[in-house]
Amino acid sequence: MSPESRPDLRGELDRLLEGEGARAGYVVSDAGMVSMWAGDVAGVDAESFVSLVSAQAAAAASLAPLVCGEEFSEMTQEGGRTTVRVTGLGDGWILASLHDTLPGQGVRPHPRGDKVAALQADLKRLVGKAKAHETAGGSQVTEGWSDEAASRIDQIFRGGV
């Protein structure tokens, strides 16, 4: 159940992630929808990961004004082998990137320095491109889609084992 990612945008995201020393990353809306992903996501339950990360980011966004009066630009959760870094991109989008935790050193710092502004700007541009592609097909699905979806709902949600 891994979401798809447009190959050309994935290539761009791949390069950005590589520059950040990340092995993979998901660009996600704060409602928990994946826009694109790149990198080595083998073994990651994408839907669960993304739903938890987006909820966590949304909670942190509400939490930040209570304690520091501004938004958190980044959150890091360090594990023994993997560190998750959540970077706010503005307009309700976040990047959740996965990094290898280096023994005794934690996660590698941003190669561009402490400021995440440059990464955010690059990712914002990428999200803009993705959004343009997402709406490029028009505002509606193809004719007959709803009827077929309704019949699929009857099959999948029939209630039998």
Place this chain on the structure above:
Amino acid sequence: MSMINYASREITCKLVYYGTGLGGKTTNLEHIHSRVDPDSRGKMISLSTETDRTLFFDFLPVDLGEIRGFKTRFQLYTVPGQVYYNASRKLILKGVDGIIFVADSQAHRAEANVEAMHNLYENLSSYKIDLDQIPFAIQYNKRDLDSALPLEALRQELNPGGVPDFEAVAIDGTGVFETLRAVSKLVVKTLS
């Protein structure tokens, strides 16, 4: 709103189970999880306390497969029922496509149901969403209990607008899929 990704040809819809504490929202999701073909659903995530009260949300992704070239998914969420988790309830409503309000039919929960319904209207209004404008259904749960109010009394209190409503006993699965099917179909209808 549903995310339609024309580039990757994917559609993702978000359904939220809302309602008062201990009303049966998580039980609905657990039943769905146990009855949907494992090939069509992901893992159910429950962020709950030690006493199994929902702390943040429950989450269950369901894959409808490819429909006319679009990979179609439903993401089912519950919110925590307890009022002091209102900030979390509000967050979960972000981007919602359809809502199932799970009411507890017991007489002593009547006031709590009404409060939760008001709270739903209030939280949606913060996202500028009008409940009358999005797919919505009410499920009257725990119909098997002696203390359950008559259906008409519940309807009068909670459903003056006459949205689709269903009787349920979520613990044995009665009414669970009927409610889910109804709201899911309303959601896909909004996309055409």
